Amino acid sequence: MSDASVPAEGRQRPAQHLHFVVVGAYVLDCLVDTSRIPGWGEQHEARSVRTSAGGKGLNQAVALARLGARVSAVGVVGDDGAGNDILSALTREGVGTTEIQVRTNASSAVCVCFVGDDGDNAILWHVDDDVAVRPATVRDASAVIRQADAVLITFEMPQESIREAITIAKDSGAMVIVQPAPPLATPPEDISLPWHLADAVVANEAEARALLSGFRDRQLQADELATALADDLNVPLVVVTLGKAGCVLHSDGSCDRYPAEEATAVDTVGAGDAFAATFAAKLTAGAPVAEAIQRAQSAAASAVRQRGSYEAMPASTLDD
Numbered sequence: 001m002s003d004a005s006v007p008a009e010g011r012q013r014p015a016q017h018l019h020f021v022v023v024g025a026y027v028l029d030c031l032v033d034t035s036r037i038p039g040w041g042e043q044h045e046a047r048s049v050r051t052s053a054g055g056k057g058l059n060q061a062v063a064l065a066r067l068g069a070r071v072s073a074v075g076v077v078g079d080d081g082a083g084n085d086i087l088s089a090l091t092r093e094g095v096g097t098t099e100i101q102v103r104t105n106a107s108s109a110v111c112v113c114f115v116g117d118d119g120d121n122a123i124l125w126h127v128d129d130d131v132a133v134r135p136a137t138v139r140d141a142s143a144v145i146r147q148a149d150a151v152l153i154t155f156e157m158p159q160e161s162i163r164e165a166i167t168i169a170k171d172s173g174a175m176v177i178v179q180p181a182p183p184l185a186t187p188p189e190d191i192s193l194p195w196h197l198a199d200a201v202v203a204n205e206a207e208a209r210a211l212l213s214g215f216r217d218r219q220l221q222a223d224e225l226a227t228a229l230a231d232d233l234n235v236p237l238v239v240v241t242l243g244k245a246g247c248v249l250h251s252d253g254s255c256d257r258y259p260a261e262e263a264t265a266v267d268t269v270g271a272g273d274a275f276a277a278t279f280a281a282k283l284t285a286g287a288p289v290a291e292a293i294q295r296a297q298s299a300a301a302s303a304v305r306q307r308g309s310y311e312a313m314p315a316s317t318l319d320d
Contacts, residue, residue, distance in 0.1 A: 012285040015068030020280070021148040021174070022064070023138060023165045024057025025127060025156030026075040026090070026100060027109040028082040029309045031269070037114050037122060051082075053089035054111060054309035056154040056181060059270050063277035063299070063313040064152075065094045072096040072148070074141040074165075076131045078106035089310065099141040106130040119265030119304055125156070125182065133157035135164040142168050150175040150284040152276070155184055163193055170197040177202065177280045181272065183210035195233035200283065202239045202276045203229070223257060226250035237289070239296075241275055243268075247297070251289050258293050263301035270312040274303035278314070 029052050038044035057075050065071045073095050077083035079102050086108060090097050111125040138145075138161055145151055151169035153162060153176070162178075169176045177200045184191060188211055195201075203211070208225040212232065220228055222242055230238045230250040241247045246260040265271075278299035282292035299314045306312040 012282075012287050015281070015285070016070070018069040018150075018281070018284055019072070019148050020061075020064045020069055020150050020152060020284070021072045021074060021099075021141070021145050021169070022057050022061040022152045022154075023074040023133065023141075023157075024060070024152070024154035025055035025109060025111075025125075025133075026053070026058045026073060026077055026086050027055035027111050027125070027127070027156075028052075028086065029054030029269075030110060030112045031308065032112065032114045033307070034114055035117055051085075052309055052311065053086045054113075055109070056156060056179065056273055057152075058086065058090065059273035059310045059313060060152055060154070060179075060277040060280075061090065061095045062093045062310045063274055064281055066313055066315045067278065067281050069281060070096070072099055072141075072144045074099045074133070074138065074144070076101045076103055076133055076137060078102070078108040078131050079104050080107055082108035082110070093310075096144075099144050101137055101140070103131055113269050113309065115267050115269060115307070119268045121267070121269050123182075123269075127156060133161045135161050137161065138164040138168060142172075145169055145174065146172040148172065148174045150177060150280055152177050152179065152280055154179050155181055159184060159186055159191060159193065166194050166197050170194075175199045175280075175284050177276070177283075179203065179272075179276045180207050180211055183207055188213050195235055198233075198235050200237040200239070200280070201229060201233065201235045202241070202279060204241045204243075204272055208240045223248055223255065227255045239279065239293070241272060241300075243271075247275075247293065249289065249293060256290075258290075258297065261297045261301035263304050265304040267307040267312065268304050270303045270309050271300040273309075274313055275300040
């Protein structure tokens with residue numbers, strides 16, 4: 001773990017003293033701005049189609065770097081043009097790429113993001129086995145993980161790799177923040193992860209319901225989701241984001257609802273990543289949970305006002 005001292009009560013650590021590791025997907029996003037998604041056999045002209053570096057791992061790494069923290073990326077790309085673009089984007093943003101593996105004769109993963117008239121999105125993604133984050137990928141990065149103050153982990157990799165990342169991060173003394181997105185294809189009842197080692201889980205409503213379906217009836221009210229996850233997964237701090245309806249926080253045995261910051265959405269692709277990264281950053285810095293939520297809500301509101309994935313990550317300092 002980083003040798004930065006723990007701040008005195010009431011004080012937060014400066015952004016430049018924090019080191020984050022983000023384990024997840026680093027992919028090429030194909031961003032499609034369209035009024036609707038065509039049906040099978042139909043053709044429909046989109047308003048725009050473009051590509052950009054993306055993925056939940058990349059977005060959150062960029063968001064943390066823009067907050068002023070030191071960030072190391074752990075993931076995989078292919079030795080192709082897309083892989084070069086992904087690495088270039090990370091380097092431009094000041095994210096460390098020494099733990100990104102470049103696999104020979106492999107194509108980098110691609111994610112297709114459809115963005116509609118009201119900013120809502122639909123996403124298609126797939127990571128081939130030859131560019132998947134394997135347990136060995138995580139173990140190879142263990143020296144960097146041991147230096148981290150916090151490790152952010154997403155679900156764009158096999159279950160065994162997620163398990164390895166959580167375990168190594170916790171053994172290293174880092175704060176462990178898990179974003180169970182996108183939901184695993186594995187049935188919830190067959191998911192076996194060391195949830196009790198996580199310090200916090202940040203999920204949207206769909207992701208929370210997908211996890212809970214392995215434990216209980218999915219027909220829970222939105223306000224009940226955070227507490228249900230905390231109880232069933234044995235995680236002390238759970239945030240469930242609800243889009244325009246704000247978010248629900250379970251912490252210290254109690255549950256609180258926080259309203260969203262008002263924003264006219266043009267693209268919601270990066271909102272969850274902006275929220276998760278900012279929340280993790282403030283929490284790791286020593287901010288009160290309520291302040292971390294407020295800053296995360298502001299970051300999400302900023303992201304939805306802009307088009308793109310990593311380009312929409314807020315540009316500000318953690319110490320503002």
